[in-house]
Amino acid sequence: MLGPTEERFIRWFVGFSLLLGGLVLLAEAVAFGALQAAPLWAVLLAGIVTALLAVFTGIAEGGRRTPMAPAAAWIASVLVxxxxxxxxxxxxxxxxxxxxxxxxAFGTGIGILRRQLWAWPVAFASVVGFGPVVLLIAPIPFGVVAGGFALFLADIVGLLALHRSYFESR
Structure with missing residues (x-):
């Protein structure tokens, strides 16, 4: 069982790695011109989908419902x-x-830092599934891929260590 200090350190590590990962993804999208060449409606649609997911997550968190509905919505939206x-x-x-x-990635990092229950499954899906797939298909140097996989492995271990603190009774 983790003590409060260890839990906080691991949560900060995972949360900040997701925040930084989100910023790196955004910087790469800008650097490779994916966003500049995009039609305006696609960029606006990303913002609208994000806003709707954030509102849904906020509403679902306010009640006594399971956090799995918002988590599933975030994960399904990335799959789509x-x-x-x-x-x-x-x-x-x-x-x-x-x-x-x-x-x-950025929003999930904030969710992990704030210890939001929906963020744990989304973070896990990101570091086990979405992130590694993106690293494998993106045209980036081997060193970047290796570093990314090392960070994903550290995040996986961290998320598994945090599992009980997220899903046991509070």
Missing amino acids: AMLWARWDPLGAGHAFLSGFAAIV
Whole structure:
């Protein structure tokens, strides 16, 4: 069982790595021109979807409901964005995913730092699934891929260590 100091350190590590990862994803999307070349409606759609998910998450967290509904909504939205990007790799789908994945990583990092229950499953899906897939398909140097996988592994261990503190009774 983790003590409060260890739990806080691990939560900060995972939360800040997701925040930083979101900023890196956004910087890469800007650097590679994915967002500049995107149609305005795709960028606006990413913002609208994010706003709707944030409102849904806020409403669901206010009650005594399970945090799994907001978590499932965030995870499903990323999966849909990945499918859209696959079908439209050079168009709006890829641009939407480039911006949206960055927003999801950043928001999930904030959720982990605030110890929001919905954020744990989204973070786990991000470091076990979404993140590694993006690293494998992105045209980036091997050193970046290796560093990313090392960080994902550290985040996985951290999230598994935090599991009980998130899902046991408070």
